[in-house]
Structures are given as structure tokens and as C-alpha cells.
Amino acid sequence: MKIQQLKGARIRKQLSQGTNEQREAVISILNQVKEQGDTALFELTGKFDGAQLDDLKVTDVEIEKAYASLDVEVIDVIREAAANIKAYHKKQIQESWITTKKDGTVLGQKVTPLDSVGVYVPGGTAAYPSSVLMGTIPASVAGVERIAIATPPRADGSISASVLVAANESGVSEIYKIGGAQAVGAFTFGTESVAPVDKIVGPGNIYVALAKREVFGIVGIDMIAGPSEIMIYADETAKPAYLAADLLSQAEHDQMATSILVTTSIEVAEETSKEVIRQLESLPRKEIAEASIISNGVIYIANTEEEAINAINEVAPEHLEIVAHEPFELLGQIKHAGAIFLGKNSSEPVGDYFAGPNHVLPTSGTARFSSPLGVDDFIKKSSIISYGTDALYNDGRKISKLARLEGLEAHARAIDIRLEEE
Amino acid sequence: MKIQQLKGARIRKQLSQGTNEQREAVISILNQVKEQGDTALFELTGKFDGAQLDDLKVTDVEIEKAYASLDVEVIDVIREAAANIKAYHKKQIQESWITTKKDGTVLGQKVTPLDSVGVYVPGGTAAYPSSVLMGTIPASVAGVERIAIATPPRADGSISASVLVAANESGVSEIYKIGGAQAVGAFTFGTESVAPVDKIVGPGNIYVALAKREVFGIVGIDMIAGPSEIMIYADETAKPAYLAADLLSQAEHDQMATSILVTTSIEVAEETSKEVIRQLESLPRKEIAEASIISNGVIYIANTEEEAINAINEVAPEHLEIVAHEPFELLGQIKHAGAIFLGKNSSEPVGDYFAGPNHVLPTSGTARFSSPLGVDDFIKKSSIISYGTDALYNDGRKISKLARLEGLEAHARAIDIRLEEE
Structure with a gap:
């Protein structure tokens, strides 16, 4: 793994905006779904996932079979993870509030x-x-009534048992076998099988990302996800x-x-580089990991801790280990x-x-302005504003x-007419 | 003003996605600003605003002159409004938090x-x-260090005195004479005169709205604004x-x-319709208001309060009066x-x-999934995650x-390697 001096390195990344071809493909898919509904979904699922479906929605029987096919221990671990995720996200719940004034005014904010x-x-x-x-637990914690999942099927038309069990454990009843931009289209415009939703969340490939940006405004979206990243600061x-x-x-x-990796220790840099090569050898996904390390893996040597921290804030990484x-x-x-x-136990997989x-996190430097997926994404x-009679009397002329x-004379008169008659 | 039965009416609106021509115009402007910087901004400001500028940034002298030209009473009212806006938005501040466990784990959320x-x-x-x-006070309350404003100049190259005074009262030091999609481009890509920002907020016309959607991901944006709306429920x-x-x-x-207007009272419907005609007569902006009422003004008669409330939730109006x-x-x-x-004193201009x-609010039904502009928009x-040693020992095998x-074997091994050596 290559080692270089941090000083002077260009490290900031930018989210890919996609090519014109990708964009046109996405617009065309969205239009097809909007116009042809289910027919488009069946056709596109055949084309992109190689699956010939009779039904887009997962049935109760499929979910029962999923449970039967999984190890009990695995189901238990999924349940325990779900409980931990639920407990954390409950801390994110925000309450409605009001503030009152003696002049009769009540101001506040309602959370729904x-x-x-x-x-x-x-x-x-x-x-x-x-x-x-x-994706689903924060929505459920927020109080969203209808939570639907879309995920591309395998070529035989099935969905992984673990995905079905996780969905069921999160209390989700609507699971659709739809992937890519066509899933975004189905959720946005609705089809015979899929009722439209108010917001679409969750990461996907570049087509999903571009489709989400395309429909933003008709529906809400969480963020536009790029490839995953880790940055580690180590002393x-x-x-x-x-x-x-x-x-x-x-x-x-x-x-x-x-x-x-950014480190102030030359020894840590050199040893880590060797360890990467050594550990890489026996990985089942060696080919992918090696290609990734060669294209996008770097160990930077920082002269000072401050220099390293500045680099972190410049990159705004999705995952940061300290x-x-x-x-x-x-x-x-x-x-x-x-x-x-933070600390040696806190390996990213934890x-x-x-x-x-949440593990759905802002990528490609968007942590400068975005947050992890959370309960905030599922409320608004x-x-x-309830203005007091005394308040209107005191402030009316200022407002007009x-x-x-x-x-804006009509705005002024809407106040004046109330003052005249008081 | 036309009166009709609410029952069976189609009332939901959808945010305009713009025409292909508008979109292409916006992409072309953004590219021009990205490639040519200030040169593009001067040219586009001449083209769209009719102003030949020497400098894009408002000077201190211009701000001093603005103060001198305004009535002291007006400046005082701007200050009082600013104080009220600041007081309300301070209530929106969110704090960082942590939660700890006996197994050594610390989990939390940092607000920045x-x-x-x-x-x-x-x-x-x-x-x-x-x-x-x-636009600026919530940012300042959130703790944003650099707040810049862009607003289109008048044909003589000046900016309204009241805008300059309001900016100065909000503590904003960077004010640029740039409008439309070119302002969005300048803030996104940066030019010789304008340093890029992390997020762009504030309403604008369809070109500004489309430009914001276009750059979303490179920078953050608040929302995509459509035309303004009011819905009133009256008994x-x-x-x-x-x-x-x-x-x-x-x-x-x-x-x-x-x-x-939605009302359960036929009398209120009829009287309000007459009043609209009567009050319209003497309005300075009569032509605009009349055209708006004819195209988009309706009084609905609801059979029940419940029917009216359902209609409100269907429309998800920007402004709602009850x-x-x-x-x-x-x-x-x-x-x-x-x-x-809420209530008779709470006229929208209040x-x-x-x-x-905040008066920057979600329009065109986007209140289904968006919130008013606020401190939330300026933090992330x-x-x-600081995992305890005991926690890793207890949970490590479940995680892998x-x-x-x-x-994902490498994920599993990142945990296993720590367990082996404990």
C-alpha cells in the first residue's frame, strides 16, 4: 500500500454527478415507470436483474420460508442488532415545543x-x-405508518432470506422485488402494485443515486450516496x-x-502497509480489495497531529477511526x-x-453538510404561530x-384591517 | 372568487420540475460559471439584470450609504424583527449527546x-x-462562521438599502450582486471573487430552484421552492x-x-368571496392579485370539519391559517x-x-416531507462510537x-483479529 507525505497532497473528493448517458438512462427509466406502471417494472426487472416475475410483492409464504431456511442463531443476532439500533435511534426523537408570552402569543414547532x-x-x-x-428502524422509531422496501431480486426471482427476516423483524410488511432507478420511479409515481411514498431513502448504485436526485421535490430523499470510504487517524x-x-x-x-490511513508515525505507516499486503492474500474478495487499495488506498504521513486533523476535516470522511x-x-x-x-476496539464493522x-452515512465529502440517516429523516x-391580541395591538404597525x-400593500392591509376593528 | 364543493375536488399540487428548455438553460449557466468564473458572472449579470458591474461584492461604503438613506424607524423595526427571529431560532438549537454502558461503550451524536x-x-x-x-439568522444562531448572501442587482448596479441593512444587522459581511442560476453556480464552484460554500439555501425563481437541484450533492441545499400558497380553514x-x-x-x-379557503359555513364562503372582490379594487398590485385569484383562488365548502382537515393534509400547504x-x-x-x-389575530404577515x-417554508405539497428553514439546516x-473492551468480547462473534x-469476510476478520489478541 503506497505511503506518501500528507503535506501538499490533494485529498478532497467530490461526489460523482454521473455521466450524461447514465442520466439519460435514468430519466428514460423513470418516464417508463411513470407511464407504464407495473408493465415497465416487470420488463425492467427482466432486463436488469434477469428475473421473470409474476408478482412484485413478497408474500407471507416467502417470509415464512425465509425464517425456516435461516439458522436460529443468525435470527437471534439479527434481533439483537435490531434492538441495539432501535435503542440508539430512540435517543434521536425530537419533541414538539411551544413558548408563550404575556402578550398572548404562543410560538412553537410541531414534530410530525x-x-x-x-x-x-x-x-x-x-x-x-x-x-x-x-433504513427501516429509524422510520419506525419516528412513527412512520407505512414503510416499504424495494430491493432487486436474484435471477430466480427470489430475495435473500436474511433480507426478508430483517425486514420482518423491523415490522415492515411491504417488500417489493424492484431494483435500480425503476424502484425510485415506482416509489415516486406509484404503479398498480406499489403505492407512492412521501420520501425515498437508502443507498444504491449510481443509477439509484441519479434517480433520487431526479425525483427530489416530488418526494423527499435522504442523501445521494457515493462509494464507501474510511479514513483512519493513528498515532x-x-x-x-x-x-x-x-x-x-x-x-x-x-x-x-x-x-x-493518516499517521504521525513512520513505523506505523510502514508496518500497516506490510500488514495490508499480508492480510490481503487470504481474503475471499481479494481481487476487489486489492483493486480498491491500488486505486484508492493511501497511507499519509503527517508531520503533526494538527496536520492530520486538518486533512480529516478536508476529506470529511464517511467513516473516521481515531x-x-x-x-x-x-x-x-x-x-x-x-x-x-474512537479507540482500538471501535473497528468500523462494530x-x-x-x-x-446508523451505517447509512454521508459519503464523498458530503459530511460537510449532511448527517447519518436517522429519525430526523423521517419527521418534519x-x-x-398564535398571535396574541395585545401583541397584535403592540406590533401591528411595525409589521405593516x-x-x-x-x-406588499395587501400584506400591510391584512394587519391594518384587524387593528381598525379592535 | 369561485366557490365550490370540496367533496370530490382534486386539490393536490405537485412541485414543477421545470421544462427541458429551462433545465438546459440552467445547466449551460452553471457550466459557464464553473469554467469562466467572474467573467461569466459579469456577463450573465449584464444579460439578465441589465447591470454592468465593476465589482461583484458590496462594499462597506454601500452599506453605510444604505443606513443613511433609510428612516431610523425602519431600521429599528428591522432590528426588532431580527431580535424576534433570533429568539425563536435559539429554541431550535440541538445539543450533542452521549449515552454510556457498563461494558465500556460510549455511543452518541455530535452536532457541528x-x-x-x-x-x-x-x-x-x-x-x-x-x-x-x-435566511441568515438561523445560520448565525447555528454557529456558521461564514455566511454569504447573493441577490440580483438593479439595472443601475445597486442593491436595495433595506436588504443591505438587514444583512448587516444579521452580521453578514459578504454580499454579492449575483442573481439566478449564476449565483448558485458561484456558490457551488467558486470564482475569483466568490469562495465556494458548503450549502445553498433560500427561495428563488424556477431557474434558481432547478440550479439548486442540479448542484445538490456537491453542496447541500435546503429545499426546492415553488410558488407561495395559503390555505385557510374557517368555521x-x-x-x-x-x-x-x-x-x-x-x-x-x-x-x-x-x-x-375551506369553510364549513356557506355564509362565510359567500361573504369572503364578495370581500375579496371589494378589497381587490384598491390594491396597488391589483393586476397580479386578481390574476392569481382567478387562476389559483378557490373557496371550498366542506360538509364537515373532518372533510376540511383531510383536505388540508392532502394539500400540505405552505401557510395554513386555522x-x-x-x-x-x-x-x-x-x-x-x-x-x-392559529386564531383570528394570526394573519400570515405576522x-x-x-x-x-421562519418564512422560508416548504411549498407545493413538500410539507409532507420537509420543514421550515431553521437551525437544523445549518448543522449536521x-x-x-467508542466500543468497550468488554463489549467487544461479548459481541464480537455476533458481529463477525x-x-x-x-x-464480507474482511469485515468479520477486522473483529476476529481483535478477539484473538485480547
């Missing part, structure tokens, strides 16, 4: 869950039950073998994944990161699967003055 | 303000100092003259604005609205200018089991 959401779960050859839990106390394992766990996702002797002491300096893993915080707020300053 | 934001303020022939306050206790004044205050914005004998009693039934104005809640969260279930 969304009516319906669609959760996209990547699939096909791989299966991600953890993504089901991370001389870090164990190179752990660092290498964590870098590789990111690299095995796909070739586009990014694994960066492996230093006093990791919490650095927390106040970290401005931008999706999730911050957060990917089990600890409780309404302002509350501001309205007239903007040339 | 964005580094920099660009606030778009509509302008040109009109001037909206209130939009300056509403038989409401005063038709007030209702008419409030409907017209919305209608005077522009022809695309929507004004809807003028009924016990308005707070209906609050729990309102699921979707940007701002809810909230547009002065009460404190990072998950905190889940990783292997997803076929």
Missing part, C-alpha cells in the same frame, strides 16, 4: 412523522440485511494489524471504495465526518452491524411598515 | 455547525429584507373581511401564488403544513415578518457472524 417512506436496499448477488435494519500507539484489517474491510466493498492514546481529546477538533469511531448508530416540523417597505 | 453557507435572496425590482433575516366564527385580506396578501405575490372557535383543538389533526397560524418563526450530526452473512 412522515406518512410513508420507501427504503431502497441494495441487493442482487449480495444481500444486506443490515441495510434493511438501518504511534496503534496496532498496525488492526489498522490493516480495518482498511481492508472497507476495500472489500468495491473497487471504488476508498481506504486512507486510534490514538486519548481519542476523545480529539473529538472537539473533528468538524466533518459521518461516523467517528458500527456497520451492531452498536446501534411545522411552525406554530415592513410589508410596505417590501411593496 | 456547517463551515460556510450561501443564502439566496430574491431581488431585482423588488426588495426582500425579511428574506435576508430569515362560522371567522370574519370574512379578515379572511379576504389574508387570501389577497398571498395572491399579491405573483400570479402563480395559490389562495384557498380560524375557528377552538383552533388549538385542531392542531393534533394537522399532519402536513409549513407554518400553522409570521412573514415579525413573530420569529456525526455518530460517535453478521458480516459473514453478508459475504
Whole structure:
């Protein structure tokens, strides 16, 4: 794994906006779904997933079979992960509030869950039950009544048992065998089989990402996801073998994944580089991980801790590990990161699967302005304004003055007419 | 103003996605700004605003002159409105939190303000100092260090004095004379004069809206704004003259604005319709308001209160007024609205200018999934995960089991390697 000096390196990434061809393909798919409904979904699922379906919706029988096919221990672990994720997200619940004044005024903010959401779960050859839990549990904690999942089927028309069990454990009753931009189209416009939703969340490939951006405004979306990333800051106390394992766990996702280590220790840099090569050898997904490390893996040597922290804030990584002797002491300096893993035990997979915080995180530097998926994504707020009679009497002329300053006479008169008659 | 039965009416609106021509124009402007920087901004400002500028940034001298040109009373009212807006938004501040477990684990969420934001303020022939306050004060309350404004100049290259004073009162030091999609481009890509920002907020015309959607992902955006709307629910206790004044205050914005009254009282419906005609006569912006009422103004008669409430939740209006004998009693039934104005004193302009809640609100039904602009828009969260040694020992095998279930062996090994050495 290559080692270079941090100083002067260009490290900031930017989210891919897709090519014109990808964009046109997405617009065409969305239009097809909008116009032809289910017919389009069946056709596109045949074309992209190689599956000839009779029904888009997963049946209760399929879910029962999924349970029967899974190891009891696996089901228990899924349940325990679900419980942890639920407990963490419950802490994110926000309450409605009001504030009152003696002049009769009541101001406030009402928090309301969304009516319906669609959760996209990547699939096909791989299966991600953890993504089901991370996408649906915050929605359920927020109080969303209707939670639907879409995930691409395998060529035989089936969905992975673990995905079905995770969905059922999260209390989701609507599971659709639809992938890619066509899933986004179905959730946005609705079809004979799929009722439209108010918001679409969850990561997907570039087609899903572009489709979400395309429909944003008709429906809400969470964020636009790019390839996954890890950045590790390690001082001389870090164990190179752990660092290498964590870098590789990111690299095995796909070739586009990014694994960066920044360290103030030349020894840690060199040992980690060797460990990566050594551990890579026996990985089942060696080919992917190796390609990723070659394209997007770097070990930077920082002259100072400050230089390293600045680099972290420049990258705004999706996952950040801080492996230093006093990791919490650095927390106040970290401005931008999706999730911050502190200390030697906090390997990224701990957060990917089990600890409780969400693993759907802002990528490609978008942690500068975005947050992990959470309960916030499944509620919205309404302002509350009840103006007091005394307040209107005291402030009315000021309000109409501001309205007239903007040339909006009807606004001013809406106040004046009330003052005249008081 | 036309009166019709609510039952069976189609009332839901959808946000305009723009025409292909508008979209291509926006993409072309964004590319021009990205490639040519300031040169593009000067050229486009000449083309669209008719202004030949020497400098894009407002100078201190211009701000001093603005103060000198305004009535002291106006400056005081701007200051009082700013103080109210600040007080309300301070209530929205969210704190970082952690939760600890006996097994050594610390989980939490860190709240951090964005580094920099660009606030778009509509302008040109009109001037909206209130939009300056509403866009910038929540950012300042959130702790954003760099807040920049862009607003189109008048043909003589100047910016309205009230806008400059409002900006200065909000503590904003960067004000740019740039409008439309080119302002969005400047904030996204940066030019010689304008440093790029992390997020762009504020309403604008369809070109601004489409440009924001286009750059979403490179920068954050708040929402995509459509034409303004009001929906009023009134029972038989409401005063038709007030209702008419409030409907017209919305209608005077522009022809695309929507004004809807829903009432269970036929008398209120008929009287309000007459009042609208009567009050319309003497309005300076009569032509616009009349066109808006004719195109998008309706009075619906609901058979029951429940029917009316359902219609409100169907429309998810930007502004909702509830003028009924016990308005707070209906609050729990309102699921979707940007701002809810309760009672006879709570005319929409109270909230547009002065009460404190934000007037940048979700339009075109997007209140189903979006919130008013607020402090939330100017912060982001990072998950905190510090896993305890005991926790890793207890949970490690479960975590690697889940990783292997997803076929991610390197994830499993990142845990296993730590267990082996404990």
C-alpha cells in the first residue's frame, strides 16, 4: 500500500454527478415507470436483474420460508442488532415545543412523522440485511405508518432470506422485488402494485443515486450516496494489524471504495502497509480489495497531529477511526465526518452491524453538510404561530411598515384591517 | 372568487420540475460559471439584470450609504424583527449527546455547525429584507462562521438599502450582486471573487430552484421552492373581511401564488368571496392579485370539519391559517403544513415578518416531507462510537457472524483479529 507525505497532497473528493448517458438512462427509466406502471417494472426487472416475475410483492409464504431456511442463531443476532439500533435511534426523537408570552402569543414547532417512506436496499448477488435494519428502524422509531422496501431480486426471482427476516423483524410488511432507478420511479409515481411514498431513502448504485436526485421535490430523499470510504487517524500507539484489517474491510466493498490511513508515525505507516499486503492474500474478495487499495488506498504521513486533523476535516470522511492514546481529546477538533469511531476496539464493522448508530452515512465529502440517516429523516416540523391580541395591538404597525417597505400593500392591509376593528 | 364543493375536488399540487428548455438553460449557466468564473458572472449579470458591474461584492461604503438613506424607524423595526427571529431560532438549537454502558461503550451524536453557507435572496425590482433575516439568522444562531448572501442587482448596479441593512444587522459581511442560476453556480464552484460554500439555501425563481437541484450533492441545499400558497380553514366564527385580506396578501405575490379557503359555513364562503372582490379594487398590485385569484383562488365548502382537515393534509400547504372557535383543538389533526397560524389575530404577515418563526417554508405539497428553514439546516450530526473492551468480547462473534452473512469476510476478520489478541 503506497505511503506518501500528507503535506501538499490533494485529498478532497467530490461526489460523482454521473455521466450524461447514465442520466439519460435514468430519466428514460423513470418516464417508463411513470407511464407504464407495473408493465415497465416487470420488463425492467427482466432486463436488469434477469428475473421473470409474476408478482412484485413478497408474500407471507416467502417470509415464512425465509425464517425456516435461516439458522436460529443468525435470527437471534439479527434481533439483537435490531434492538441495539432501535435503542440508539430512540435517543434521536425530537419533541414538539411551544413558548408563550404575556402578550398572548404562543410560538412553537410541531414534530410530525412522515406518512410513508420507501427504503431502497441494495441487493442482487449480495444481500444486506443490515441495510434493511438501518433504513427501516429509524422510520419506525419516528412513527412512520407505512414503510416499504424495494430491493432487486436474484435471477430466480427470489430475495435473500436474511433480507426478508430483517425486514420482518423491523415490522415492515411491504417488500417489493424492484431494483435500480425503476424502484425510485415506482416509489415516486406509484404503479398498480406499489403505492407512492412521501420520501425515498437508502443507498444504491449510481443509477439509484441519479434517480433520487431526479425525483427530489416530488418526494423527499435522504442523501445521494457515493462509494464507501474510511479514513483512519493513528498515532504511534496503534496496532498496525488492526489498522490493516480495518482498511481492508472497507476495500472489500468495491473497487471504488476508498481506504486512507493518516499517521504521525513512520513505523506505523510502514508496518500497516506490510500488514495490508499480508492480510490481503487470504481474503475471499481479494481481487476487489486489492483493486480498491491500488486505486484508492493511501497511507499519509503527517508531520503533526494538527496536520492530520486538518486533512480529516478536508476529506470529511464517511467513516473516521481515531486510534490514538486519548481519542476523545480529539473529538472537539473533528468538524466533518459521518461516523467517528474512537479507540482500538471501535473497528468500523462494530458500527456497520451492531452498536446501534446508523451505517447509512454521508459519503464523498458530503459530511460537510449532511448527517447519518436517522429519525430526523423521517419527521418534519411545522411552525406554530398564535398571535396574541395585545401583541397584535403592540406590533401591528411595525409589521405593516415592513410589508410596505417590501411593496406588499395587501400584506400591510391584512394587519391594518384587524387593528381598525379592535 | 369561485366557490365550490370540496367533496370530490382534486386539490393536490405537485412541485414543477421545470421544462427541458429551462433545465438546459440552467445547466449551460452553471457550466459557464464553473469554467469562466467572474467573467461569466459579469456577463450573465449584464444579460439578465441589465447591470454592468465593476465589482461583484458590496462594499462597506454601500452599506453605510444604505443606513443613511433609510428612516431610523425602519431600521429599528428591522432590528426588532431580527431580535424576534433570533429568539425563536435559539429554541431550535440541538445539543450533542452521549449515552454510556457498563461494558465500556460510549455511543452518541455530535452536532457541528456547517463551515460556510450561501443564502439566496430574491431581488431585482423588488426588495426582500425579511428574506435576508430569515435566511441568515438561523445560520448565525447555528454557529456558521461564514455566511454569504447573493441577490440580483438593479439595472443601475445597486442593491436595495433595506436588504443591505438587514444583512448587516444579521452580521453578514459578504454580499454579492449575483442573481439566478449564476449565483448558485458561484456558490457551488467558486470564482475569483466568490469562495465556494458548503450549502445553498433560500427561495428563488424556477431557474434558481432547478440550479439548486442540479448542484445538490456537491453542496447541500435546503429545499426546492415553488410558488407561495395559503390555505385557510374557517368555521362560522371567522370574519370574512379578515379572511379576504389574508387570501389577497398571498395572491399579491405573483400570479402563480395559490389562495384557498375551506369553510364549513356557506355564509362565510359567500361573504369572503364578495370581500375579496371589494378589497381587490384598491390594491396597488391589483393586476397580479386578481390574476392569481382567478387562476389559483378557490373557496371550498366542506360538509364537515373532518372533510376540511383531510383536505388540508392532502394539500400540505405552505401557510395554513386555522380560524375557528377552538383552533388549538385542531392542531393534533394537522399532519402536513409549513407554518400553522392559529386564531383570528394570526394573519400570515405576522409570521412573514415579525413573530420569529421562519418564512422560508416548504411549498407545493413538500410539507409532507420537509420543514421550515431553521437551525437544523445549518448543522449536521456525526455518530460517535467508542466500543468497550468488554463489549467487544461479548459481541464480537455476533458481529463477525453478521458480516459473514453478508459475504464480507474482511469485515468479520477486522473483529476476529481483535478477539484473538485480547
